[in-house]
Amino acid sequence: MSISVRYFARLREQLGRSGDELDAEGIRTPADAWARANGGDTLPANTLVAVNQDYASLDSTVRDGDEIAFFPPVTGG
Amino acid sequence: MDQHDANRYSRQIRLPSVGEHGQQSLLDARCLIIGMGGLGSPAAMYLAAAGVGQLVISDFDRVEDSNLQRQIAHRSVDIGEPKAISAKRTLEALNPRCRITAIDWQLDDEELADQVAKADVVLDCSDNFATRFALNRQAFQSGTPLVSGAAIRTEGQIATFLPQDGGPCYQCIYPGDLEGEESCALEGVLAPVVGVMGSMQALQALLVLLGRTAGLAGRLLLFDALAMEWQSVRVPRDEACPVCAGRKAVHDGD
Numbered sequence: 001m002s003i004s005v006r007y008f009a010r011l012r013e014q015l016g017r018s019g020d021e022l023d024a025e026g027i028r029t030p031a032d033a034w035a036r037a038n039g040g041d042t043l044p045a046n047t048l049v050a051v052n053q054d055y056a057s058l059d060s061t062v063r064d065g066d067e068i069a070f071f072p073p074v075t076g077g
Numbered sequence: 078m079d080q081h082d083a084n085r086y087s088r089q090i091r092l093p094s095v096g097e098h099g100q101q102s103l104l105d106a107r108c109l110i111i112g113m114g115g116l117g118s119p120a121a122m123y124l125a126a127a128g129v130g131q132l133v134i135s136d137f138d139r140v141e142d143s144n145l146q147r148q149i150a151h152r153s154v155d156i157g158e159p160k161a162i163s164a165k166r167t168l169e170a171l172n173p174r175c176r177i178t179a180i181d182w183q184l185d186d187e188e189l190a191d192q193v194a195k196a197d198v199v200l201d202c203s204d205n206f207a208t209r210f211a212l213n214r215q216a217f218q219s220g221t222p223l224v225s226g227a228a229i230r231t232e233g234q235i236a237t238f239l240p241q242d243g244g245p246c247y248q249c250i251y252p253g254d255l256e257g258e259e260s261c262a263l264e265g266v267l268a269p270v271v272g273v274m275g276s277m278q279a280l281q282a283l284l285v286l287l288g289r290t291a292g293l294a295g296r297l298l299l300f301d302a303l304a305m306e307w308q309s310v311r312v313p314r315d316e317a318c319p320v321c322a323g324r325k326a327v328h329d330g331d
């Protein structure tokens with residue numbers, strides 16, 4: 001099994017892809033998943049995280065088969 | 078409701094989810110809209126058109142040339158005018174029966190608390206975290222539903238917070254010490270993106286006024302215009318939230 005990672009809006013544009021499929025081995029949190037998928041690139045400040053469409057934090061627990069989504073913050077109007 | 082209103086709002090009254098009773102609730106309602114820019118323009122115009130009886134609109138900026146690409150309540154002849162005054166003219170022309178109160182100065186805490194408490198629903202159409210956090214605090218203090226919208230570049234976010242339902246608040250999503258403001262002036266924004274989000278705010282506000290909040294509670298909707306995708310995220314109350322933690326749900330009949 002694996003963990004799906006999805007990038008939304010500006011993150012998708014910046015990374016040039018909409019997501020990654022990662023081997024679940026060794027991934028315990030969204031922060032782990034980001035680090036695995038994006039190497040040394042630090043996560044942009046205030047990025048929102050969801051696990052299986054539930055609001056989550058970077059150190060929430062993730063399991064095999066979970067979907068992690070990263071969303072840029074939006075404040076303009 | 079007289080014959081004029083029955084005819085004017087007939088296409089809404091026809092809906093089972095609105096009906097005469099629902100339309101009367103809109104006619105009796107008072108909405109506070111903070112910000113008359115890209116989000117506030119379409120939000121206020123739809124609420125006025127839909128027959129909301131009273132709109133209080135607040136903005137202390139003046140209309141600039143570079144606003145007109147997306148802030149559709151203002152016109153070229155309004156450049157230099159306070160946005161609240163310019164928008165009031167547009168809204169009154171759109172629906173003369175809608176009572177518009179324009180606030181063209183910066184509300185202090187006390188004035189903001191007063192306006193939030195008087196409103197049946199508040200729309201956050203502002204463009205900065207400081208206003209968003211202040212408005213969120215006031216909404217939870219007075220128990221007023223808050224429709225929070227944001228848009229920039231080609232993306233947007235919207236959530237309705239219902240203090241009476243025991244649900245989350247804005248600060249459950251964004252921690253209160255947030256920095257790193259972004260602005261449409263620096264980042265840019267594609268005109269209809271604020272239209273989509275502002276119209277969605279008007280829609281969610283109408284649902285609140287009609288008592289149809291089941292689909293709104295605890296949900297954050299995110300819009301990605303380039304991918305033409307919406308995402309929905311379930312947001313729980315943060316039990317450590319300094320604004321809303323410990324608040325009890327209030328239900329009719331309890």
Ligand SMILES: [Zn+2]
Nearest residue numbers: 246249318321
């Ligand atoms: Zn909260």
